[in-house]
Amino acid sequence: MTITENKITSFEENREIILEVNNLRTYYPIYGGFFKRKIGVVKAVDGVSFNLYKQETLGLVGESGCGKTTIGNTILNLVRATSGEILFQGKRIDNKNFTRNYRKKIQMVFQDPDSSLNPRWKIINIIGEPLKILMGIKKRSEIRRRVLQLLETVSMKREHLDRYPHEFSGGQKQRIVIARALACNPEIIILDEPTSALDVSVQAQILNLLKNLQKEFNLSYLFITHDLSVIQHIGTRIQVMYLGKMVEGGKIEDVFYNPTHPYTKALLSARPTFDP
Numbered sequence: 001m002t003i004t005e006n007k008i009t010s011f012e013e014n015r016e017i018i019l020e021v022n023n024l025r026t027y028y029p030i031y032g033g034f035f036k037r038k039i040g041v042v043k044a045v046d047g048v049s050f051n052l053y054k055q056e057t058l059g060l061v062g063e064s065g066c067g068k069t070t071i072g073n074t075i076l077n078l079v080r081a082t083s084g085e086i087l088f089q090g091k092r093i094d095n096k097n098f099t100r101n102y103r104k105k106i107q108m109v110f111q112d113p114d115s116s117l118n119p120r121w122k123i124i125n126i127i128g129e130p131l132k133i134l135m136g137i138k139k140r141s142e143i144r145r146r147v148l149q150l151l152e153t154v155s156m157k158r159e160h161l162d163r164y165p166h167e168f169s170g171g172q173k174q175r176i177v178i179a180r181a182l183a184c185n186p187e188i189i190i191l192d193e194p195t196s197a198l199d200v201s202v203q204a205q206i207l208n209l210l211k212n213l214q215k216e217f218n219l220s221y222l223f224i225t226h227d228l229s230v231i232q233h234i235g236t237r238i239q240v241m242y243l244g245k246m247v248e249g250g251k252i253e254d255v256f257y258n259p260t261h262p263y264t265k266a267l268l269s270a271r272p273t274f275d276p
Contacts, residue, residue, distance in 0.1 A: 018220050019052035019075070019106075019188055024084035026067075026074050044070040046244035048084075052188065055214065057221040059231035059252075061267065062241035068224045072190040075222075076108055088188075104134045107181040111193035113173035117165040123176055124161045127151070130183045150179040153216075154209060171202035175209070182217070192224045207234050228271040232256060240264045 026045040029038045045067045052058050060068045073079040075086055077098035086094040093102045110116045117126055127150055128143040137143055144161070151160055154175040165173060174194060181189050191210070195203040211234060213219060225231055231238055232252060239249040240263065248261040259265045 015053040015056070017051045018054045018089060019222070020085075020087040020090075021051075021071070021075070022049050022085040022087070024048045024071065024074065024086065025082045026070050026079055027082045043244045045074065048241070048244070048246050050239050050246065050249065052220055052222055053236075054187075054220055055218050056236040057214065057223050057231075057234050059235040059238040060222060060224045060241060061226060061228055061231055061238060063226055063267075066241040067244040068241050069192055072108060072192050072222065072224055075190065076103075076106060100134060104184040105186055106188045106190065107184065107186040108190040108192065109174070109177050109181050109194045111196055113170065113177045113197075114165070116177055117173060119165055122162050122164060123147070123151070126165070126176065127180045127183055130180060134184050146183070147179075150182055151176075153182065153213070154179045169202075170198050171205060174198065174206055178206075178209070178213070182213070185217075186219070188220045188222065190222045190224065193226070194223075195230060196225070196227065203230070210234065228256070228267055240267065 024045055025043070025047060027041040027043055030040040030042060031037060032039040048067070048071060050058070060071065062068050070079060074081050074094070077093075077095065081094045084094070085092055088102055088105065091097075093099075093106075124144060124147050127147045131137045131143050131146055137146065148158060148161060151157070156172065156175055156179070160168075160172075160176075165176070168176065178194075194210075195206050198206065207230065210221070214221060221234075223231060223235060228238075235252050237250065238252055238255050240247050240255070240261065242261075242263045248255060248259065248264045255264065256268065259268055
């Protein structure tokens with residue numbers, strides 16, 4: 001495996017590339033002094049490149065603050081890229097190129113479901129919102145039918161439709177967030193630490209649900225995590241980040257059993273066992 005600031009090409013397949021990130025940089029300015037002038041930058045993402053193939057799970061791993069969540073936010077245009085390219089099915093989507101159509105195709109599941117669920121909305125409204133905004137569905141009966149179908153897909157029940165988020169457990173809330181992500185029939189779901197706030201037994205249920213959904217809907221996952229044991233269970237390939245850069249990548253078995261970078265070795269030595 002080659003360690004490089006740019007694209008790590010240790011893993012090559014003939015499968016179609018659905019998402020391509022080329023030399024991505026996302027910097028945050030630092031202001032200081034009496035006049036609050038720019039005195040430097042934080043290089044959250046610094047020259048990162050990788051490909052995501054159709055129907056695969058690519059694990060993006062590293063410790064907190066390494067820039068992995070910033071990559072997900074930049075892909076979704078929640079944070080503007082400083083430079084570089086992001087391509088979806090060969091077309092640029094970074095910054096101003098990210099349109100509503102791409103918003104439907106790329107969805108995100110955040111780490112903390114409590115912060116991404118409106119506590120004043122019923123579940124039917126939470127899951128139904130993207131159906132209205134992005135899919136253009138106006139009829140209440142059709143929205144209700146689609147939301148019920150989505151809840152059943154994530155093993156929730158009809159009686160959950162008219163309840164509020166505080167009435168559910170952490171695992172159930174994450175299922176609701178996943179159902180909302182599926183509402184627009186996406187091709188890519190970015191999963192930002194989707195199991196880190198859950199008990200181990202519930203983690204296993206969510207991971208198995210994600211694997212089943214991937215097969216059913218032909219989804220591609222960019223799975224952001226600090227837990228290598230989780231990505232070993234669900235991942236196809238892995239990219240290791242350190243201080244805003246990619247330091248190692250390849251097939252799961254290659255990186256886990258033959259790591260070359262000292263940081264990867266340190267992560268592997270600290271990982272807990274996980275048996276879903």
